[in-house]
Every structure is written in structure tokens, then in C-alpha cells.
Amino acid sequence: MSGVALEGRVLVAGAGAGRVLRLEEPLSFWGGVDPATGTIIDRRHPRCGESVAGRVLVMPYGRGSSSSSSVLLEGVRLGTAPAAVVLRELDGILALGAAVARELYERSPPVVLLEAADWETLPEGAEASVDVSGRLRIAG
Amino acid sequence: MAGLDMRGSVDLTDRDRSMLAGDFGEATAAAMRILVAMAGVYGAERLLDIEGAHIDGCLYHGDSGVDFAELLVAGGARVRVPTTLNVGGLDLLHPNEFAGTAERRAKALRLMECYEEMGCRTIWTCAPYQTTPRPAFGQQVAWAESNAIVFANSVLGARTHRYGDFIDICAAIAGRAPAVGLHLEENRCGQVVFDLRSLPPSLRSASWLLPAIGYLVGERCGNRIPVLLGLEDADEDGLKALGAAAASSGAVALFHAVGITPEAPTLEAALGSHDPARGGGKAEEWIEVTAADLRVALRRLSTVADVAPPTGEAAAQAPPGSRRPARPGADPASANGRARDLAIDVVALGSPHFSPREFRDLLPLVRRHPPAESVEFVVCTNRLSLDFLERSGELSRLRALGVRVVVDTCVVVAPILRTPAGGVLMTNSGKFAHYAPGNVGFDVVFGSLAECVRSAQAGRLWRDPELWP
Numbered sequence: 312m313s314g315v316a317l318e319g320r321v322l323v324a325g326a327g328a329g330r331v332l333r334l335e336e337p338l339s340f341w342g343g344v345d346p347a348t349g350t351i352i353d354r355r356h357p358r359c360g361e362s363v364a365g366r367v368l369v370m371p372y373g374r375g376s377s378s379s380s381s382v383l384l385e386g387v388r389l390g391t392a393p394a395a396v397v398l399r400e401l402d403g404i405l406a407l408g409a410a411v412a413r414e415l416y417e418r419s420p421p422v423v424l425l426e427a428a429d430w431e432t433l434p435e436g437a438e439a440s441v442d443v444s445g446r447l448r449i450a451g
Numbered sequence: 452m453a454g455l456d457m458r459g460s461v462d463l464t465d466r467d468r469s470m471l472a473g474d475f476g477e478a479t480a481a482a483m484r485i486l487v488a489m490a491g492v493y494g495a496e497r498l499l500d501i502e503g504a505h506i507d508g509c510l511y512h513g514d515s516g517v518d519f520a521e522l523l524v525a526g527g528a529r530v531r532v533p534t535t536l537n538v539g540g541l542d543l544l545h546p547n548e549f550a551g552t553a554e555r556r557a558k559a560l561r562l563m564e565c566y567e568e569m570g571c572r573t574i575w576t577c578a579p580y581q582t583t584p585r586p587a588f589g590q591q592v593a594w595a596e597s598n599a600i601v602f603a604n605s606v607l608g609a610r611t612h613r614y615g616d617f618i619d620i621c622a623a624i625a626g627r628a629p630a631v632g633l634h635l636e637e638n639r640c641g642q643v644v645f646d647l648r649s650l651p652p653s654l655r656s657a658s659w660l661l662p663a664i665g666y667l668v669g670e671r672c673g674n675r676i677p678v679l680l681g682l683e684d685a686d687e688d689g690l691k692a693l694g695a696a697a698a699s700s701g702a703v704a705l706f707h708a709v710g711i712t713p714e715a716p717t718l719e720a721a722l723g724s725h726d727p728a729r730g731g732g733k734a735e736e737w738i739e740v741t742a743a744d745l746r747v748a749l750r751r752l753s754t755v756a757d758v759a760p761p762t763g764e765a766a767a768q769a770p771p772g773s774r775r776p777a778r779p780g781a782d783p784a785s786a787n788g789r790a791r792d793l794a795i796d797v798v799a800l801g802s803p804h805f806s807p808r809e810f811r812d813l814l815p816l817v818r819r820h821p822p823a824e825s826v827e828f829v830v831c832t833n834r835l836s837l838d839f840l841e842r843s844g845e846l847s848r849l850r851a852l853g854v855r856v857v858v859d860t861c862v863v864v865a866p867i868l869r870t871p872a873g874g875v876l877m878t879n880s881g882k883f884a885h886y887a888p889g890n891v892g893f894d895v896v897f898g899s900l901a902e903c904v905r906s907a908q909a910g911r912l913w914r915d916p917e918l919w920p
Contacts, residue, residue: 322492337673337702342863342886346513352889354754372674374702378507378864380615385513400674404615406492410485411617415519 314450315432319397319423321445323409327394327420328440331433331449332366334358340379340386340405349391367439368393369430372400383408387419395441396422399430423447461490461629462497470625478526482621486629489618495629503586504534504623505579505603507595508616509566510864511540511559519617520565523624531626534571535579537596538804539563540865542857543575544834551866559865569620575859576833578691578803580607588713591634593622597704598695598803598882604705606690608713610634613704633705639714640723641678641707643671644734648681650742656683658692659899659918660745662881665693667748669701671738678721678734679708688809695803696881700751752884752897755793755875793912796874797893798822798903799862801831802882807839812900814845821852822907827870829855829862863890877903877912 336357338344343353349364364386373379383405386392392412396405405422412419421441425433433439438450463471471487473480490498508516540559542548549556567573574582580602586592586609594600594611595618603609612632614622622628632638645668647655654660668677677697685693685708697703707715715721722734800813813830822828830849837858840846849856862868863886872892878884884897896912905913 323488339699341512342889354888355751355885372702374669374673374700378510378512378616380617381508381510381512381516384515384519384617388513388515388518401493403489403493403613403618407485407489407615407618410488410492411519412515414481414485415515415522 314448317425317429317432317447317449319425319429319441319445319447321443322398322401322406322422322424323413323419324443324445325395325409325413325419325421326440326442327367328438329365329367329394331435331437331439332358332361332363332368332393333433333435334368334370337370337372337374339374340382340408344382344386346382346385346389346391349386363393364391365394367395367397367441369397369433372398372402373405379404380408380411384412384415387412387416393420395420395439397430397433397441397447398422398424399427400424421445461487461495463487467498467627476527478523478528479624481522481526482528482624483627485618485621486625486627490629490631493612493629493631495631497630498627499591499630499634501532501591501593501622501626501628503532503590503592504530504619505537505592505594505596505599506534506566506571506619506623507537508620509536509539509563509571511555511562514558516616517558517562517565520562523620524565524568528569528620528624530570530620530623532623534623535574535583536563536566536571537575537579537599538577538860538864539575540860542859542867544837544858548855548857548867549865550869555866566620569624571623574833576804577861578806578833581687581691581804581806582833582835585609591628593619593628595619597698598691600704601694601698601706602691604633605694605707605712606687613702639705640676641715641721642675642734643736643738644678644680644718645671646680646737646739649739650681650745652683654742654745655681657918658685658689659879661685661689661693662696662879662884662897663745663748663752664740665696666700666752666881666885667740667744668706669697669699669703670748670751672701672703674702675735677703677706678715678718679706680718682708682711685711688806691803692881696885699882699885749897752881752895754888754894755896793896794875795826795877795896795906795910795912796870797827797829797868797876798907799829799831799868799876799878799883799887800880800900800903802861802863802878802880804861805830805832805836807836810836810840810845813904814849816901816904817849817852817854820904820908822854822904823910824853825910826907827855827868828853828907829857829867831857831861834858863887877906879903
């Protein structure tokens, strides 16, 4: 794949690819995402109604309830989780959901942390992939 | 933010290694694998001993949570420190208070049993700090449940990082937690000052507004540590409501209220400026909170258009999509902001769980203004408050008036409400107001306790002219 490559810090290792869903406003998975479908259901969130399933989810950090890790784990079980999660700031709660998914189901979306300047460059809708070493590639 | 090169390995003790190697059983080894992985995520250099835990993982969100608990139980898991349980998916004392399927009930029950089998105390409440012996100032604990975390850190001065499901039980099983974040004194300095001093005293001392202040703080400070300056003396129920709202709209795990919370005797102390080694001393941001800000937060707490700002100021300040009529015929915002013709289907109180003191406020109101038959009136609480109601004879009186009292669980996390989704739910809880639309599909109206009770009596939104002149 040609295009830009960015180096992220691996929080939970894995590989995934999909179209970028870029959330400028943080999202709580608990109360914010329906694990049955991956749809964003937080009516106060500007991207309510869109789906995180199979997307490279780019957001600054999670917010709200600590149950968000459960919702991510349930999404992994049901196949509605994002393909990868790309954060700007450390978020233990989503990383935890992914780490438990790895322990329990032996699969999880990668969770990576980017420097803010790199994070800002990720364009909505672009095809992107994350590899096990935390390298993020955007189709050019 | 710290650089990306902080992925050092975690320095483990011999005992940590022994637990990892399986010498304490397979469940302890699995718990340690997750703890060490998360210590790496957080960039922790080591693990530390904890003296207590509060577990959020006992609430059924789906089969994966049961799979995880069963994995631990099968591996012989027992908690090593005193551990309490958050709400579950069922009211175990009142089995009829459940509107879900038999299958869901069975799974929610099995999950609760798994955590009991691991040796946790079955208090089933999101307000453990009002029921059981509380962590002492400075004590290291591992708590989950966002409102409990913020209360433990802020009001008690205990030290917990912002934990979620799964790592909470792992910490309890191992008696260890990553030495990181809010466990460490240097990370507990305030960062953003919310200066409330220019608000009229009537707004600063209005307990019903504390969730709105918390909501505003959470939205504006994100995951930084807020310092509230000029908050009038708030009691523990008020701080609980404020913290729960802040932890809903933002990732707030600790706030300082100058003159009120234990790490904030002064602004300087809250910012850490008495000790340069703590790296604090200066606020990153200073936010003057105005009455207009508070009105915006109030509007954000409701999803229906009927809550006009008291001054009738620009509706344009509301974010897109946050204000719309609940149903055809609902009156959009009008100039004077008075109660209008909005049907209320449900009144839900008790997030976090109602304390005996909150019931003392509710009882005379609801006796004077009993709910209409058309309105479902539910209060979520814990068994300690239930005992108080039973001993005082109030429980049967409340029930006779049509008030449902639900324990062990909560209406936004489990199928408890009998009213079909799609209606309007009124609450005095910032946390309910935040989560009810997404979780249970109701529009919400936020109001004071008296407004909730009077609205339930009328079956329509009632606004207190004193509060909404």
C-alpha cells in the first residue's frame, strides 16, 4: 500500500484495516455504542447513527463510564468492534477491553497511540491499516 | 503528553513473578497477565499493593462478561483484598422488577453469582462509599464505576486510577495494581480551574444545580483534573451528584473543590503549588463560569426542546441535535421558559443510588404530591437505604403511593422500566440524564427533585417558577 506511514505506540498489539472514522469528540462506548450493531447511539454525539464496526476508529480518548471496556469486548465477540482504535491520549479503558479480548477470545482490534501532530493528520474516510508493531498506513 | 518511548518493561517482584507463573492458580496467573499488560499500557514502572477493590464487572452487558467471569471461577479465583460489588443486572430482592427476557435474567444472575463465588461482598451498589466502611485518606484501592472512582478520589482522598470492568477483579484477585496515574501523588494536582465566584450566591448554593455544574466541568475539562473554586458548601450527596455528572460528560476521575474536598484546603494546595516537586502550581486553564454557561449545561442535560433558558436567550447556543421535541405536539422552547405541555412518562431517581438522606428529602414531597397513575416513578437504591425505609415504615407507604423502589441494580443498565422506550423520562440525576437516551431510548428532562415529583403528579412537565423565573 502506498501513502503515508505513521509510527504509533502499541497499547494492545494486533492488526486491522478499514476506513477511518474520525471522531473529534470523545465517545463513551458504554451508552454510546450498541454492541449488537456497532452503531453510535449517544444522541449528544455529533456522529450519532454512524457505525464503528470494521472502521479504523480515530478518536482523542474515551470518556465516561468504565463499562466501556465491556462494550468493546462484547463488540469483539459479536464482530461489531472497530478494526483498530487510534488514540491521541492514553485511554486505559478501551485498551483493557482489547487486552481482555485477547485473553478470552484470542483476537482483538489493535489499540495504538499517536503523537498529537500525527493523529491530527488522519483523514476521515481514508483506507488505513495498523500492523502489529503499531505502524499505521494510510492509502495515498 | 509523555513521549512514545515510555514503553519500559514493568519491574516485577518475586511474588508478582510467582503469581504470573501460576503458583497461585490459573486464575491468579490470568489476572496478573492482564495487570501486567495494562501496566505496560499505562507506562507503569511497577505494581503496588492495594487494600480494597470495587468491581463493576458484575453487571451484565453481554455474554462476554459472563465468559470472562466463568474463566476466572473455573481457574479457582478468590479475591485477596476486601472487595465490594457494583450494581448487577437484577434486583435480587424483588425478582418481579425485571422486564427483560428469561434468558437475559438467567445470564445476569449467573454473572452476579460468579462474582459472589470469588469472595466479593454483595452490596450491589454504585454508591459503595455510602454503605460500607470507606477507604481512608491516602489509601490505595482499585475501584471501577466512574461515579465511585471520582467520589473515592475526590471526597475521600483515597487513591484509585480510573479502572473499568475486568481489571478491577484482576486487581482484587492479585491484590496489586499498576503504580500509575492517580495512585501517585504527583499526578493528583488540579489542572483546570472552574471559577464559580461570579455566579449569584443563589446559583452557587442550589443543590439541584450541582449536576449541571458537574456536567459543565466534565464537558470542558475532558480528562484533566478540575478545581472548583467558589462552590458553596455542598454535602456528600451533592458532591456525589456533581461527580457522577462530571464523570458522565467527561473522563473526570478526580476533582478538587476548594475548601471542601480533602486535598484542596486552598487553591494553592489543589494546584500543588505548595510543593514544586509535584509539578503543579499553575492552572493550565482558568474558566470563569457564568450563569449563561450554567444554562447551556442545563439545556444539554435535557434532550427535549421544552427546557427554555430562563432568560430566553439564544437557542443557538445549544449544540445541534440536542434539542428536539420528544413527540409531535411537544411545545418548542418559548420565551418565558415556563413549564409547558410536555407529557412525562417516567420519573427515575437514584443515580448514583439514593441515600437515606435523599429519601428523607423525597418522602414529604411525594406524600404531598403523589405520582399520577400514568407515570412510572422509580427510585434506584441499595439495601442500606431499603433497610432505612423498612424500619421507618416508609417503604410500604411509598409503594402505596405508586413509587417503585428498586435495589441492587439501576434503570439505565438493566430492563427495569415497564414503560416502552420512546417516551420522556424526567430525572434530577445528571448521570441518568446523560445515559438514559442511549441506553434505554427515552428522551430526558432534567429538573430539581421537587420538579420531578410535581411533574409526576401532573403527568406533565412542571417547572418551579422560583427556579425558572
